[in-house]
Amino acid sequence: MSNYRILNTRARRVDAVDKITGRAMYTDDFQRPNMLYAALLHSPLAHARILNIDTSRAEALPGVKAVVTWREAGTVPYGVSPARYDETIFCYDKVRYVGDEIAAVAASDLDTALEAINLIKVNFEELPLVLDGLTAMNDGQPRLHDQYKNNMCAEVHWHFGDIEQGRRESHIIRTDKLTSKMQDGAFMEPQSVLAEVDAQGDLIMYSSTQAPHYVQRTLAMALQMPLHKVRVIKPAVGGGFGPKASCSTAELATCLLAMKTGRPVKITFDREQVFLHSRARHQFFHTMTTGIKKDGTLSFLDHHCILDGGAYASFGIATIYYAGSLLGGPYRLKNMKYDGYRVVTNKPACGAQRGHGAVIARALFEVQLDRLAEELGLDPIELRLKNVMEAGETTCNELFVSSFGMREALEAVRDSAAWQTKRERAGKTHRNGKGIGAACGFFVSGAGYSIYRSRTYHCTVITKVDEVGGGVLVQSGAADIGQGSDTVLAMITAEELGITLDDVRVVSGDSKLSVDLGAYSSRTTLMTGHACREAAQDVKRQILSAIAALLSVPPETLDLKDGFLVSLAGPLDISELRREYLREHLGFTDLPEGPQLTFAEAGRIAFLELGAIVGTGKYKPPPLGGSFKGAAVGTSPAFGCSAQVAEVTVDLETGRVTVDKITGAHDCGFAINRTQVEGQMQGSMMMGMGEALMEQIQYDTKGRIVNANLAEYKIPTALDMPHLEAIIVESHEPHGPYGAKEVGEGAIMPVIPSILNAIYDATGVRIDELPITPERVVAALRTGGK
Numbered sequence: 001m002s003n004y005r006i007l008n009t010r011a012r013r014v015d016a017v018d019k020i021t022g023r024a025m026y027t028d029d030f031q032r033p034n035m036l037y038a039a040l041l042h043s044p045l046a047h048a049r050i051l052n053i054d055t056s057r058a059e060a061l062p063g064v065k066a067v068v069t070w071r072e073a074g075t076v077p078y079g080v081s082p083a084r085y086d087e088t089i090f091c092y093d094k095v096r097y098v099g100d101e102i103a104a105v106a107a108s109d110l111d112t113a114l115e116a117i118n119l120i121k122v123n124f125e126e127l128p129l130v131l132d133g134l135t136a137m138n139d140g141q142p143r144l145h146d147q148y149k150n151n152m153c154a155e156v157h158w159h160f161g162d163i164e165q166g167r168r169e170s171h172i173i174r175t176d177k178l179t180s181k182m183q184d185g186a187f188m189e190p191q192s193v194l195a196e197v198d199a200q201g202d203l204i205m206y207s208s209t210q211a212p213h214y215v216q217r218t219l220a221m222a223l224q225m226p227l228h229k230v231r232v233i234k235p236a237v238g239g240g241f242g243p244k245a246s247c248s249t250a251e252l253a254t255c256l257l258a259m260k261t262g263r264p265v266k267i268t269f270d271r272e273q274v275f276l277h278s279r280a281r282h283q284f285f286h287t288m289t290t291g292i293k294k295d296g297t298l299s300f301l302d303h304h305c306i307l308d309g310g311a312y313a314s315f316g317i318a319t320i321y322y323a324g325s326l327l328g329g330p331y332r333l334k335n336m337k338y339d340g341y342r343v344v345t346n347k348p349a350c351g352a353q354r355g356h357g358a359v360i361a362r363a364l365f366e367v368q369l370d371r372l373a374e375e376l377g378l379d380p381i382e383l384r385l386k387n388v389m390e391a392g393e394t395t396c397n398e399l400f401v402s403s404f405g406m407r408e409a410l411e412a413v414r415d416s417a418a419w420q421t422k423r424e425r426a427g428k429t430h431r432n433g434k435g436i437g438a439a440c441g442f443f444v445s446g447a448g449y450s451i452y453r454s455r456t457y458h459c460t461v462i463t464k465v466d467e468v469g470g471g472v473l474v475q476s477g478a479a480d481i482g483q484g485s486d487t488v489l490a491m492i493t494a495e496e497l498g499i500t501l502d503d504v505r506v507v508s509g510d511s512k513l514s515v516d517l518g519a520y521s522s523r524t525t526l527m528t529g530h531a532c533r534e535a536a537q538d539v540k541r542q543i544l545s546a547i548a549a550l551l552s553v554p555p556e557t558l559d560l561k562d563g564f565l566v567s568l569a570g571p572l573d574i575s576e577l578r579r580e581y582l583r584e585h586l587g588f589t590d591l592p593e594g595p596q597l598t599f600a601e602a603g604r605i606a607f608l609e610l611g612a613i614v615g616t617g618k619y620k621p622p623p624l625g626g627s628f629k630g631a632a633v634g635t636s637p638a639f640g641c642s643a644q645v646a647e648v649t650v651d652l653e654t655g656r657v658t659v660d661k662i663t664g665a666h667d668c669g670f671a672i673n674r675t676q677v678e679g680q681m682q683g684s685m686m687m688g689m690g691e692a693l694m695e696q697i698q699y700d701t702k703g704r705i706v707n708a709n710l711a712e713y714k715i716p717t718a719l720d721m722p723h724l725e726a727i728i729v730e731s732h733e734p735h736g737p738y739g740a741k742e743v744g745e746g747a748i749m750p751v752i753p754s755i756l757n758a759i760y761d762a763t764g765v766r767i768d769e770l771p772i773t774p775e776r777v778v779a780a781l782r783t784g785g786k
Contacts, residue, residue: 036265039267081318089252089253098704130346151344160396172372173289176371184275192207195254206234240519242279305324311346319357326357333395336397355748366757389406410665434648440749441644441749460617462476478518480519483744503599547606644754661722662724665728
């Protein structure tokens with residue numbers, strides 16, 4: 001039984017009422033007097049040199065208030081990683097993909113802005129295209145950026161242990177490949193931006209972003225403004241999943257137009273622009289050679305990977321590292337070699353998306369484990385159980401796992417899904433179109449280091465008690481993008497102060513409130529949760545110290561519980577404090593009675609003694625990293641792990657795959673809110689299922705997206721949703737608040753490989769290209785693909 005009043009329960013989300021009643025304000029809901037509307041000019045060509053830009057006709061159009069190109073914006077390079085700044089606000093020398101931004105217009109209404117965009121004339125000199133990530137590095141290919149020789153913007157070469165020794169020890173060695181397609185985040189809310197300049201000359205931008213802090217820094221740098229004069233506010237956000245984690249031209253251009261016109265300016269992407277901006281899942285080309293001993297012990301992994309990242313680096317330098325580093329767990333693997341290459345092509349830039357960098361690599365490795373188990377005659381789950389790491393172990397690439405419920409998660413899905421019974425039944429009616437497959441996953445609980453080099457705290461939280469007593473305000477820069485981080489912060493604060501959730505108000509997502517690196521790498525519960533708890537404890541200490549001094553008792557004999565000040569050392573005489581409080585509230589009704597001070601009384605009296613009761617909290621990870629180049633990427637104060645079993649039905653005539661059920665178990669350390677943990681797991685299952693079966697961005701031979709809408713870019717709907725069973729595993733993470741760690745991204749890791757393995761169980765054929773469309777299944781059935 002839980003020792004907590006609020007934590008580890010199914011408390012209602014603090015934003016639930018606003019969202020279900022329509023009161024929640026998203027960026028596009030905001031209006032301002034004299035507001036202008038912006039539009040962007042996107043390149044119609046995938047690769048071309050810009051010869052001339054003529055904006056005169058657009059500027060002359062009635063209602064147009066400003067037109068900006070690189071001449072007004074400048075050419076300050078920016079991007080995600082300082083080591084790979086390769087973007088400018090607008091293209092000035094050449095365009096590198098269909099959709100690359102050339103100019104922006106601000107006008108009195110959107111129709112006029114769009115008409116003005118069509119009046120801008122650009123002369124181009126078309127250049128040869130690079131559309132194939134596999135051949136982008138070949139000699140003789142057109143070069144997209146002068147700084148990227150052979151179109152390679154990042155490469156990683158790691159060798160841990162002794163691969164050759166691993167080969168010699170192997171009983172079975174096999175090589176397999178898996179290829180994916182670029183995918184979109186498919187969030188419901190398109191990117192939206194509203195920018196204005198206040199009377200003091202400060203730039204204020206509202207944006208549907210995941211990372212106000214990083215966006216603030218990019219705006220200040222690219223627009224050449226002092227950091228303290230730039231403020232980024234995140235209203236309600238309708239999903240992010242990674243593509244909203246970096247600064248965009250839409251944000252920069254809207255701010256520039258607001259600065260130029262002196263009026264508020266707003267832009268909201270249409271769905272095609274969401275696809276053109278992208279910054280979503282890369283295309284991956286993975287090849288893995290894995291060895292295993294006779295007893296089922298893994299002996300080595302030799303991994304080669306090429307990532308097609310589109311036209312710019314974005315998060316790609318991190319992506320290529322994650323694609324290799326996160327295969328170090330969750331299994332004991334002494335010998336691992338990784339060669340990764342991230343290339344640029346004439347397509348929209350890719351970035352971070354849920355399970356950053358590691359999803360497709362995990363899929364291939366887990367499929368390989370099933371194939372090796374089959375060759376050895378072992379049950380796939382038993383093979384995994386034989387190799388799983390335990391808490392306190394370190395991976396071959398120096399990642400320390402301080403808590404690890406991998407074994408418990410595997411056993412939970414095996415037992416919950418009646419694995420043995422279903423495997424036996426499948427064996428008797430083999431290849432009847434019904435199949436079951438298993439897989440595991442491993443992911444970080446927050447990146448160990450900030451994107452820019454700094455000793456900065458990763459987050460700070462300020463908690464303030466209302467001077468009148470009773471209520472508490474929590475201020476945080478954290479970005480709640482739908483995952484429920486505001487609810488987590490409210491629950492932690494209420495638990496620490498012994499008050500109800502209704503007495504806590506969380507204000508977040510504002511770069512002026514506090515530092516927080518943002519909603520990415522599954523970091524908020526562990527990191528911001530730590531800072532939030534520390535701030536609440538600071539408040540509690542101040543209140544108890546003030547009251548203890550007035551009552552002449554040691555502060556350690558007092559506590560705050562269930563809305564009251566309680567004594568741990570016998571009855572207290574609170575009569576004088578009660579009289580003072582009542583004197584202040586003559587005429588009020590529902591005044592406190594009874595032998596204990598209420599929290600409202602204690603908070604008010606503490607204010608009378610000390611002034612404002614403000615608690616502060618902060619967090620940054622302990623020193624992390626290994627002894628090799630690139631060791632910082634993949635480090636984390638904790639690691640989550642998960643196991644899933646998928647059950648499918650395959651129509652052997654049409655190739656259509658139906659996922660009947662997914663059973664998942666995830667080690668989240670400790671579930672702050674059990675409903676939210678299950679929701680994150682179920683969301684990962686659905687997102688992973690979509691990426692496995694249907695999601696792919698399609699291009700024509702000119703580099704144009706041909707399915708840039710949610711009618712032709714297929715994602716799962718409620719009609720596709722299988723039964724989802726979410727099992728919470730709690731291993732108590734020593735570095736997490738109350739033992740909590742990630743769940744937001746790690747639960748997507750096993751989805752694709754569990755479905756791939758289930759399809760093989762159902763059909764006897766292997767699929768080595770994603771998504772698993774009916775056409776690919778039928779083709780594999782015809783050729784007997786293994």
